[in-house]
């Protein structure tokens with residue numbers, strides 16, 4: 258399998274994260290990429306650096322004002338008084354509906370950085386540091402390179418994206434995610450494939466991906482995740498969110514009870530596979546996280562490392578050209594084993 262990764266993706270090194278009312282050490286550590294690269298090497302896979310395709314593919318799914326904010330926020334932060342913190346971190350969160358059918362918002366009225374920070378950074382898990390934008394852009398380009406490999410005739414490809422992307426909405430970063438790599442790739446695949454499905458097996462609902470395609474009939478979004486009733490991202494991910502307008506019926510959420518393990522995951526995957534076949538998808542993007550592992554520090558499910566091999570086999574059995582896009586997974590000591598098991602299962 259061809260794989261893609263750019264070393265600059267590891268430069269993004271967040272310093273702060275808010276959990277249970279305290280500023281704590283971040284979970285998206287740069288060393289995550291080392292473990293995943295090790296797993297690829299164990300399978301004999303050497304990732305290629307992606308081409309520098311820039312912002313054009315990004316702007317196919319993201320709001321231009323939002324992208325400009327991400328690109329310039331760090332430099333603007335330097336203009337703030339010297340007591341500023343080590344990274345761009347918001348302190349305001351303007352009211353906005355959590356309705357799943359909420360489209361891209363109008364541009365924010367504040368012209369200054371502080372007001373725009375609250376508009377575009379949706380929670381306290383997406384600080385912007387000196388290397389965040391470049392890592393984010395390289396991560397998106399890795400997804401684009403993977404999509405281009407599929408467009409070029411490859412049957413499968415792996416995009417080792419970091420930062421991950423599935424919580425990023427068209428105009429809002431959140432949940433360690435800045436640009437939605439899977440959505441950018443799915444949109445890219447539409448150049449050749451009439452119908453594209455995105456299947457998300459990260460333990461968190463793929464709320465950004467859902468929002469981006471919620472009103473569209475050409476991209477089916479399916480997410481299997483821990484029940485959001487008491488779990489991030491809280492406000493979406495419920496089973497009654499089925500799409501809106503032309504997209505009615507083209508979004509499927511399969512929340513699992515907290516503590517669920519392999520049997521429930523495999524049953525949900527069977528449901529997802531049926532929906533993808535019924536949709537007559539021509540290509541598949543898999544948002545792959547490992548935070549459904551029982552060891553994950555912020556997860557709520559109980560998967561074992563080897564279970565990711567069974568997930569891979571089920572995805573492979575769908576029988577579509579498949580781009581695998583890296584999402585979360587924060588138990589650094591096991592994520593390499595999870596990816597290794599996944600790749601072995603995918604290869605049968």
Ligand SMILES: [Zn+2]
Nearest residue numbers: 459461548585
């Ligand atoms: Zn996750």
